[in-house]
Amino acid sequence: MVKAGILGGGQLGRMLLQAAANYPVETFVMENDPQCPAAHLCHHFVKGDIGDFDDVYNFGKNLEAITIEIESVNEDALAKLEEEGVRIYPKPEALKVIKDKVKQKKFYESFSIPTAPFIVTQSREDITAHLDFLPAVHKLGTGGYDGRGVQIIKNREDIPKGFDKPGVLEKQINIHKEIAMIVAVNDTAQTTLYPPVDMVFDPSLNLLDYQISPAELSENVLWKTEAIALKVVKELKSPGIFAVELFIDKEGEVYVNETAPRVHNSGHHTIEASYSSQFDMLWRIILNYPLGNTAAILPAAIVNLLGEDGYSGNAEYDGLEEVLRMDNVFVHIYGKAQTKPGRKMGHVTIISKDRQDLIFKKNRIKNTLKVISREKE
Amino acid sequence: MVKAGILGGGQLGRMLLQAAANYPVETFVMENDPQCPAAHLCHHFVKGDIGDFDDVYNFGKNLEAITIEIESVNEDALAKLEEEGVRIYPKPEALKVIKDKVKQKKFYESFSIPTAPFIVTQSREDITAHLDFLPAVHKLGTGGYDGRGVQIIKNREDIPKGFDKPGVLEKQINIHKEIAMIVAVNDTAQTTLYPPVDMVFDPSLNLLDYQISPAELSENVLWKTEAIALKVVKELKSPGIFAVELFIDKEGEVYVNETAPRVHNSGHHTIEASYSSQFDMLWRIILNYPLGNTAAILPAAIVNLLGEDGYSGNAEYDGLEEVLRMDNVFVHIYGKAQTKPGRKMGHVTIISKDRQDLIFKKNRIKNTLKVISREKE
Numbered sequence: 001m002v003k004a005g006i007l008g009g010g011q012l013g014r015m016l017l018q019a020a021a022n023y024p025v026e027t028f029v030m031e032n033d034p035q036c037p038a039a040h041l042c043h044h045f046v047k048g049d050i051g052d053f054d055d056v057y058n059f060g061k062n063l064e065a066i067t068i069e070i071e072s073v074n075e076d077a078l079a080k081l082e083e084e085g086v087r088i089y090p091k092p093e094a095l096k097v098i099k100d101k102v103k104q105k106k107f108y109e110s111f112s113i114p115t116a117p118f119i120v121t122q123s124r125e126d127i128t129a130h131l132d133f134l135p136a137v138h139k140l141g142t143g144g145y146d147g148r149g150v151q152i153i154k155n156r157e158d159i160p161k162g163f164d165k166p167g168v169l170e171k172q173i174n175i176h177k178e179i180a181m182i183v184a185v186n187d188t189a190q191t192t193l194y195p196p197v198d199m200v201f202d203p204s205l206n207l208l209d210y211q212i213s214p215a216e217l218s219e220n221v222l223w224k225t226e227a228i229a230l231k232v233v234k235e236l237k238s239p240g241i242f243a244v245e246l247f248i249d250k251e252g253e254v255y256v257n258e259t260a261p262r263v264h265n266s267g268h269h270t271i272e273a274s275y276s277s278q279f280d281m282l283w284r285i286i287l288n289y290p291l292g293n294t295a296a297i298l299p300a301a302i303v304n305l306l307g308e309d310g311y312s313g314n315a316e317y318d319g320l321e322e323v324l325r326m327d328n329v330f331v332h333i334y335g336k337a338q339t340k341p342g343r344k345m346g347h348v349t350i351i352s353k354d355r356q357d358l359i360f361k362k363n364r365i366k367n368t369l370k371v372i373s374r375e376k377e
Numbered sequence: 378m379v380k381a382g383i384l385g386g387g388q389l390g391r392m393l394l395q396a397a398a399n400y401p402v403e404t405f406v407m408e409n410d411p412q413c414p415a416a417h418l419c420h421h422f423v424k425g426d427i428g429d430f431d432d433v434y435n436f437g438k439n440l441e442a443i444t445i446e447i448e449s450v451n452e453d454a455l456a457k458l459e460e461e462g463v464r465i466y467p468k469p470e471a472l473k474v475i476k477d478k479v480k481q482k483k484f485y486e487s488f489s490i491p492t493a494p495f496i497v498t499q500s501r502e503d504i505t506a507h508l509d510f511l512p513a514v515h516k517l518g519t520g521g522y523d524g525r526g527v528q529i530i531k532n533r534e535d536i537p538k539g540f541d542k543p544g545v546l547e548k549q550i551n552i553h554k555e556i557a558m559i560v561a562v563n564d565t566a567q568t569t570l571y572p573p574v575d576m577v578f579d580p581s582l583n584l585l586d587y588q589i590s591p592a593e594l595s596e597n598v599l600w601k602t603e604a605i606a607l608k609v610v611k612e613l614k615s616p617g618i619f620a621v622e623l624f625i626d627k628e629g630e631v632y633v634n635e636t637a638p639r640v641h642n643s644g645h646h647t648i649e650a651s652y653s654s655q656f657d658m659l660w661r662i663i664l665n666y667p668l669g670n671t672a673a674i675l676p677a678a679i680v681n682l683l684g685e686d687g688y689s690g691n692a693e694y695d696g697l698e699e700v701l702r703m704d705n706v707f708v709h710i711y712g713k714a715q716t717k718p719g720r721k722m723g724h725v726t727i728i729s730k731d732r733q734d735l736i737f738k739k740n741r742i743k744n745t746l747k748v749i750s751r752e753k754e
Contacts, residue, residue, distance in 0.1 A: 001712070018395045021418060022709045024694070040420040041398060275705055284701065293704040297674065297728070317401070324661065327670040328652055332399045335378070351674070 001026045004065045004286055006038065007050045011334040011344065012069035012263050013038030015271065019279035023287060030059045037334045038069075053077045060086050065286045067240070068262055071099045072143070087187070089286055090261035094238035098261050101149075102141045105168050108256055111235045113228060115256045116247070117171040124164040131156060133169060141166040176250045178257065179215045180266035181229035183242045184281045186291055191233060192281075194274065194294040196225055197266045199245070210362045211266055211302040212355070213273070217248075224254045232259055241282045243267060265304065269349045272330050273300035298351040301358040303365045305346035307339035313375030315339035317346075319368040326361060328352050345371045378403045381442045381663055383415065384427045388711040388721065389446035389640050390415030392648065396656035400664060407436045414711045415446075430454045437463050442663045444617070445639055448476045449520070464564070466663055467638035471615035475638050479518045482545050485633055488612045490605060492633045493624070494548040501541040508533060510546060518543040550624045550632055556592045557643035558606035558621045561658045563668055568610060569658075571651065571671040573602055574643045576622070587739045588643055588679040589732070590650070594625075601631045609636055618659045620644060642681065646726045649707050650677035675728040678735040680742045682723035684716035690752030692716035694723075696745040703738060705729050722748045 001024045006013045009031030017038055020027050027042040032049055039045045048055035050070070056077035060066050066081065067089040079092040090098075097107045108115040116137075119130055127138065134156075140149035140163045151161040153169070162169075178201065182194040195214035202209040217225065229244040236242070236259075243264030245257040267278035276284065276292020284292050307315070315336060324331060333346040348369065350361045378401045383390045386408030394415055397404050404419040409426055416422045425432035427447070433454035437443050442464040443455065456469040467475075474484045485492040493514075496507055504515065511533075517526035517540045528538040530546070539546075555578065559571040572591035579586040594602065606621040613619065613636075620641030622634040644655035653661065653669020661669050684692070692713060701708060710723040725746065727738045 001714075014398055017418075018398050021391055021395050021712070022707070024692075024710050024712055027417070040404070041394075041418055043417040275707075290698055290702040292701070295704070315401075321667055324669070325667040327672070330399070330652075333401050335398070335401055337378075 002065065002287055003028065003063045004067070005030065005060060005063045006042070006067055006069055007056065007059070007073045008069035009033065009036035009038035009045075010069055011037050011332075011346075014041060014334060015268070015332070016067075016069065016263065016279050016282065017041035019277060020283055022280070023283050023289075025283065025287060028059065028063060030055065035337060037336060050074065057081060065089065067282060067286060068095070071095065071261065075099065087286070089238075089282065090236070090240040090242070091238035094236040094240075095261055097236065098259055100142050101139045101144070101168050101258070102166060104258060105170070107235070108232070111231065113231055113235070113256055114254060116173050119169045121162075121167050121169050124159065124162040127153060127159050127162050127169055128156075130169060133171060135172045137170045137172055138162040139168050139170060141168070173247045173255055174249050175247050177215075177248050179217070179225060179246050179248065180211075180264065181225055181244045181246065182264060182267040182270070182278055183229050183233045183244060184278075184285060184291055184294070185233055185239045185242070186285045187239050187288060189234075189239075190291060191230060192291045192294050193226055193229065194267065194270060194278070195296055196222065197269075199266060208304065210366070211269070212358060213269055213300050214296065218252065221248055221252050221254065228254055228256060232256060236261070239285055241267075241278055241285070265302075265344075265347070268332070268347050269300035269302045269351070270294075271332075272349050273298055273351050298353060299355060299358060300352075301350045301362045303348045303350075303362050304344060305333075305348060305369060305371055307341050307343035307345055308370045308372050309341045311371070311373040311375075312340045313338060313373035315345060316372055316374065318370045318372050323348060323365055323369045326350075326364070328357070329361060329365070339371045339373050343371075379442065379664055380405065380440045381444070382407065382437060382440045383419070383444055383446055384433065384436070384450045385446035386410065386413035386415035386422075387446055388414050388709075388723075391418060391711060392645070392709070393444075393446065393640065393656050393659065394418035396654060397660055399657070400660050402660065402664060405436065405440060407432065412714060414713060427451065434458060442466065444659060444663060445472070448472065448638065452476065464663070466615075466659065467613070467617035467619070468615035471613040471617075472638055474613065475636055477519050478516045478521070478545050478635070479543060481635060482547070484612070485609070488608065490608055490612070490633055491631060493550050496546045498539075498544050498546050501536065501539040504530060504536050504539050504546055505533075507546060510548060512549045514547045514549055515539040516545050516547060518545070551626050552624050553627045553629075554592075554625050555634065556594070556602060556623050556625065557588075557641065558602055558623065559641060559644040559647070559655055560606050560610045560619045560621060561655075561662060561668055561671070562610055562616045562619070563662045564616050564665060566611075566616075567668060568607060569668045569671050570603055570606065571644060571647060571655070572673055573599065574646075576643060585681065587743070588646070589735060590646055590677050591673065595629065598625055598629050598631065605631055605633060609633060613638070616662055618644075618655055618662070642679075642721075642724070645709070645724050646677035646679045646728075647671075648709075649726050650675055650728050675730060676732060676735060677729075678727045678739045680725045680727075680739050681721060682710075682725060682746060682748055684718050684720035684722055685747045685749050686718045688748070688750040688752075689717045690715060690750035692722060693749055693751065695747045695749050700725060700742055700746045703727075703741070705734070706738060706742065716748045716750050720748075
């Protein structure tokens with residue numbers, strides 16, 4: 001059996017390991033928290049710091065392949081392991097480009113990949129020199145994750161919200177919609193694309209409301225998103241799974257927002273709605289099997305299950321029974337003991353031929369299922 | 378989180394644990410072999426003998442619920458645990474009835490559930506007294522599994538193949554087809570049925586060739602199979618998942634062959650082809666959630682992947698790449714290190730709207746994928 005490791009033990013690792021159990025593979029996970037969602041589903045759990053050179057190097061040196069479920073890993077250790085013959089998904093060079101938003105934006109620019117105009121900033125103070133560039137989005141170069149590390153700077157008054165570390169100031173696009181394209185690439189650079197996903201935001205809260213796939217796009221826009229997503233992945237020159245997030249403006253122009261070099265929240269519906277899920281696909285890539293079929297069995301929507309505001313402590317799932325009674329709904333609880341506001345605690349997938357049914361059910365789920373705690377904040 | 382245990386760590390345990398990772402449940406497995414397919418997918422693996430009273434009792438005494446993935450467990454320990462408040466799926470009383478083929482046949486008889494006529498035998502010698510009852514099938518009372526413990530006795534010459542232990546001699550039915558019905562029952566005796574599965578045998582080898590669902594049955598026969606399957610489960614008076622195997626003769630009469638009180642090979646296609654799989658359903662029952670939706674998303678076929686004749690040793694999967702290239706096929710390899718002739722090493726599920734596509738693909742898979750070993754016998 002191939003010995004394969006995952007750096008990080010969150011829900012992405014958990015779902016990767018659920019899929020791994022269909023294949024002959026010996027799995028290893030490294031993560032600091034032995035209670036993390038993936039810890040109990042691997043053959044070998046190793047407690048360690050994924051950001052530490054020695055921990056990552058020692059974890060990987062006897063493995064044939066390594067993947068990641070979060071970007072904040074020690075890529076120097078991965079580079080050394082790669083030199084020594086360990087296969088890394090994604091390649092450390094690609095990871096370096098993506099991890100740093102400054103490098104990532106320059107990468108798009110250097111390959112003429114459309115992306116919002118930007119200015120590199122070294123400090124909060126730098127924003128002041130570019131008032132005519134506002135409204136803009138200030139993005140922290142490294143260390144941002146899940147919405148942290150991004151601030152909207154509309155005008156001079158917002159500048160204190162900016163980051164006092166290297167980052168990019170990105171011109172705000174007049175966004176019509178935001179979509180995600182999941183791309184799979186194998187060791188011989190063969191690629192396959194999943195149908196695009198509409199990431200639908202709540203206009204009042206400015207938060208992701210739900211995701212629906214396939215996205216509703218005109219032929220012309222679909223063609224552009226596919227071409228751009230493939231171009232991004234081609235120039236990253238790395239096998240793996242990539243989620244390319246794109247903005248589409250009111251004129252139908254397409255811009256890359258950012259890319260994740262790993263399985264991604266926007267692809268969770270592929271577990272039930274696709275012939276080969278993003279998790280299945282990554283194992284096919286790691287194990288050198290043929291790429292899977294990305295076609296949709298049925299259209300799907302995803303609702304993320306976030307820790308409810310005002311609750312921190314032992315997680316409880318209020319309304320879970322009612323949701324489990326819905327007939328075309330799949331519940332995924334990540335098994336995190338503790339909830340806190342906004343923490344990703346699970347997701348629910350709905351599949352249906354009928355788009356109206358997807359929307360109806362996602363509303364019911366959002367109104368019904370809440371992650372709370374009796375230990376009120 | 379509910380603490381739930383599984384007795385046995387084979388492929389059924391493995392698939393149960395893949396499904397468990399969608400729910401907040403702390404999982405325990407007991408099995409003698411720490412390398413078994415399920416060992417690495419639970420929170421807590423306990424090495425122990427599932428047939429031993431003390432091992433089972435000590436395993437279960439701190440759990441809230443226990444299920445089994447094989448019948449050969451110590452049911453006395455389960456009965457004691459049940460007395461002490463542990464929820465057992467299936468109930469030990471139901472397990473006792475099913476484990477012993479003699480008791481099982483008498484159970485059907487006592488509730489007027491149609492089943493082939495039978496004679497209880499204490500020894501091989503007993504068959505001699507019933508020559509006019511031949512051709513018949515001799516079944517070992519306890520300890521048979523996966524085809525072992527069953528012998529066809531056509532005439533006097535076959536009697537030496539019979540078992541010299543308590544068993545039943547069952548009149549051979551003129552079988553038109555064999556089907557399986559998976560039934561789910563929760564703690565409040567609510568039931569739900571999966572669509573019936575055709576178990577198609579190879580007439581020359583007398584071995585299961587493949588399974589296809591939904592089975593092709595006339596309305597009249599479907600109605601009878603559903604009524605009989607529900608009656609069996611009702612009289613067993615136990616929550617859990619049950620697979621009721623039925624014979625249908627050329628006249629459309631339906632007979633119960635036997636019942637398994639657990640998730641079953643004939644239900645593996647439900648993982649991809651149903652809204653709630655048999656594994657998902659068992660967790661819903663154990664965790665006191667609402668029963669799931671048994672409807673099929675698409676028709677499905679299953680091919681079992683058995684160790685090829687003539688090979689014993691480290692398993693290799695010849696032809697796996699070609700099968701993974703097929704576009705509506707799902708491969709499940711159970712991760713058993715060693716193959717031997719006839720050992721269940723995995724299964725492949727095909728889903729398609731088109732029955733001809735199911736048949737075509739199952740033939741290709743059977744001709745392509747072989748579990749072999751370089752260490753030839």
